[in-house]
Amino acid sequence: MNAARKVTLTQEVRRRRIIDAAIDCLARDGWHGTTLAAIAAEAGISRGLISYHFAGRNDLYEAVLETVVTTIFAEGSAEMQQRIDSAQTAAAKLQAYIEGNLDFIGAHRREMAALGQVMPNLRGRDGALHASPDAEEPIIAGTALLFEFGSSTGEFRAVDARLTAYTLRRCIDGAALKIVADPEFDIDAYARELTSLFLRGVRS
Incomplete structure (x- = not known):
């Protein structure tokens, strides 16, 4: 070398x-x-x-954001997608999606805590928040596909897929906040309850 x-x-x-x-x-x-x-x-x-x-504090925090979102979350997303793809039914795919997200959050409490500090505070050179309001659009759209698939197979009743996806994401994001604030938070129990709640709500 x-x-x-x-x-x-x-x-x-x-x-x-x-x-x-x-x-x-x-x-x-x-x-x-x-x-x-x-x-x-x-x-x-x-x-x-x-x-x-x-170059400065913001430059470092942008690197933190890139590391957490691009590197860590990208790896987690790939693993989660594999779990979803391997599931055969819409119900199983939805369960894999919920459990996969919450398992990942539970395994990355440190990174979730850091992300929770950077996202609402980091600003660009123009003073605008670094996080765009449209940043989660691909996530919402991808989640909506799960409900659309379930409706197409007849497993799920007809729902507003986008609105239901948005509601589910808020529940998952809420768990990310809770797990940081409360070290005793039982995310496995939360995953079970959330899965049961949504499956009962969308099944035909």
């Missing part, structure tokens, strides 16, 4: 360490309690090294 490659790997490892430290601080101390100095201390580096890798 040549010297240039070693430097690149060192930089990549250090950048990842800074992002991980930022996630830890955000999850533990919140948006206002997290500073670059605190992140540097968490990562075990000097604050100057953060400035070397990131």
